[in-house]
Amino acid sequence: MEINMAVDEALKSELSKAGIFTTTIEDIYNWGRKSSIWPLQFGLACCAIEMIATAASRFDLARFGAEVFRPSPRQADLMIVAGTVTKKMTPQVVRLYNQMPEPKYVIAMGACAISGGPFKQGYNVLKGIDRFIPVDVHIPGCPPRPEALLHALMTLQRKIDSQRSIGKPEAVTNRAYNDRSEEYLIPRFGEHDLVPTHNPLVFHPTAIKRTE
Amino acid sequence: MTDPLTIRFPSVTFDTATGSYVLPLSIALEVANYLRDDAAYRLDMATNVAGVDWLPQVIKKKVKTSVTNAEGVVEQVESEVSENKPGLMEVVYHLISVEKRKGPLVIRLQTTRENPVVPSLTPVWRGCEFQEREAFDLYGIVFEGHPDLRRIFMWDEFKDFPMRKDYVESDDYEYEPTPHDAVLEKAQKHYPNQT
Numbered sequence: 001m002e003i004n005m006a007v008d009e010a011l012k013s014e015l016s017k018a019g020i021f022t023t024t025i026e027d028i029y030n031w032g033r034k035s036s037i038w039p040l041q042f043g044l045a046c047c048a049i050e051m052i053a054t055a056a057s058r059f060d061l062a063r064f065g066a067e068v069f070r071p072s073p074r075q076a077d078l079m080i081v082a083g084t085v086t087k088k089m090t091p092q093v094v095r096l097y098n099q100m101p102e103p104k105y106v107i108a109m110g111a112c113a114i115s116g117g118p119f120k121q122g123y124n125v126l127k128g129i130d131r132f133i134p135v136d137v138h139i140p141g142c143p144p145r146p147e148a149l150l151h152a153l154m155t156l157q158r159k160i161d162s163q164r165s166i167g168k169p170e171a172v173t174n175r176a177y178n179d180r181s182e183e184y185l186i187p188r189f190g191e192h193d194l195v196p197t198h199n200p201l202v203f204h205p206t207a208i209k210r211t212e
Numbered sequence: 213m214t215d216p217l218t219i220r221f222p223s224v225t226f227d228t229a230t231g232s233y234v235l236p237l238s239i240a241l242e243v244a245n246y247l248r249d250d251a252a253y254r255l256d257m258a259t260n261v262a263g264v265d266w267l268p269q270v271i272k273k274k275v276k277t278s279v280t281n282a283e284g285v286v287e288q289v290e291s292e293v294s295e296n297k298p299g300l301m302e303v304v305y306h307l308i309s310v311e312k313r314k315g316p317l318v319i320r321l322q323t324t325r326e327n328p329v330v331p332s333l334t335p336v337w338r339g340c341e342f343q344e345r346e347a348f349d350l351y352g353i354v355f356e357g358h359p360d361l362r363r364i365f366m367w368d369e370f371k372d373f374p375m376r377k378d379y380v381e382s383d384d385y386e387y388e389p390t391p392h393d394a395v396l397e398k399a400q401k402h403y404p405n406q407t
Contacts, residue, residue: 088366088367121395124366124374189367189368189369189370190370191370191372192370192371192382193382193384197382197384198384205387
């Protein structure tokens with residue numbers, strides 16, 4: 001018989017009224033993880049300026065425990081892709097992502113990082129970083145306000161909070177524990193475009209229903 | 213136009229439509245040195261180097277001719293004449309004189325689209341180096357005498373010249389949730405029911 005590790009929410013609430021605090025190891029573990037996210041310190045374009053503003057005193061990213069921007073991918077667990085990803089820059093971004101330890105997360109910040117933005121018809125801009133690396137949170141905007149980045153961070157915190165590190169192998173969503181971690185394909189510079197133009201293992205565009 | 217430049221070099225032509233001088237390629241370097249050093253100009257800085265691609269054009273004009281008809285009456289007959297204008301690859305330099313506080317003076321070098329080779333003016337104005345590399349990268353214009361002619365923006369393996377008018381871009385419009393205008397046309401090639 002499987003042991004259900006999760007605490008009954010109603011019981012938990014009832015007990016807390018009586019002054020008894022109940023929790024699980026996993027809850028405390030996730031609370032620690034989500035409250036101390038270390039982003040990778042790099043910016044690609046103007047969105048990086050908003051990211052800097054978010055980290056500075058007025059918006060104060062430190063409230064969320066994410067103020068320690070690390071200059072090395074090996075010490076970071078969040079990649080904020082802040083800005084236009086050119087095709088020439090793509091292999092380096094994927095390489096940085098590959099060098100980050102699990103569990104790792106990606107926020108695609110701004111129109112360019114999501115889809116190429118205003119430059120999408122250009123010959124030199126990648127139409128969204130989700131063509132090569134898995135993105136957890138997309139933020140629209142050109143550039144997004146610091147509040148939007150904070151909202152993305154809170155959304156990511158909710159995601160981290162809901163991840164399972166123990167239990168049945170298929171239920172484990174924390175990639176540090178489920179052996180689903182992998183190195184992602186680094187595109188090669190081709191004669192006309194990146195080769196390949198997207199990683200088919202990562203990029204699954206949803207089928208769009210067209211009405212003629 | 214009577215100015216020191218066209219008096220000294222009669223083969224240099226002044227184009228009134230654009231307010232610029234067109235330099236024959238054979239004397240371009242000599243003219244550039246003259247513009248930089250001569251007391252009348254002292255153009256000591258090249259602020260801008262740009263490539264321009266002109267596709268071959270067919271210009272249609274309406275011409276009126278007088279024709280005597282069968283009854284001996286002179287009539288005005290309008291006929292259409294088409295003129296073929298060959299394609300051009302052009303390099304435009306904007307020159308200013310910091311010393312005399314004058315400028316810009318615009319010079320143009322014209323070459324063919326098929327074999328675009330022009331003399332490099334980097335030996336005259338060092339600031340042209342990166343901008344000529346840019347014109348080489350995006351238009352494929354070869355600058356003879358350039359000290360370091362490599363691609364500057366695109367990667368070295370790239371074969372195309374993306375700012376040319378006949379550039380065919382790679383097709384990566386497979387996912388367009390809200391296409392419109394030009395993107396819509398490109399996205400439609402990826403629609404499932406398209407033949």
